[in-house]
Amino acid sequence: MHISKLGRGELIAVVGGALLALGLFLPWYATTSNPNAEIDGARGSFSAWEVHPTLRWVLLAAAVAPLILAWIVIRDHKLSWPRGEATAVVGVAASGLMLYVGLVSKPGEPPGRRRTASPCRWRTRTGAAGTGR
Secondary structure, three states, rough: OOOOOHHHHHHHHHHHHHHHHOOOOOOOEEEEOOOOOOOOOOOOOOEEEOOOOOOOHHHHHHHHHHHHHHHHHHHHOOOOOOOOHHHHHHHHHHHHHHHHHHHHHHEEEHHHHHHEEEOOOOHHHHHHHHHOO
């Protein structure tokens, strides 16, 4: 078991997974000053962990995938598929899900009165970096 077996790609993936996991707890959405604007019946800023009850677990699993890959590489396990292939597929799927909930299907009511949290616009970049895309 040697950490030196990890290549640059695996190290970047592990850092990306950590960024994705951290990004789940940072503000993703915020209500506007409109008194009718609400997300799940509340006002303020909300993280993905608070807003997406199912997606949070999917994205958390995607964040753990690079750690599993690192474990496979460090332990020198033999695989029946190319190393890192499943992690890449998980990364692409997580990127697509994040783009969908960040751009297309934002939570809250009324639809025109909510926004992505302005102080945390970089969260999309952080989350995208976390998914490796």
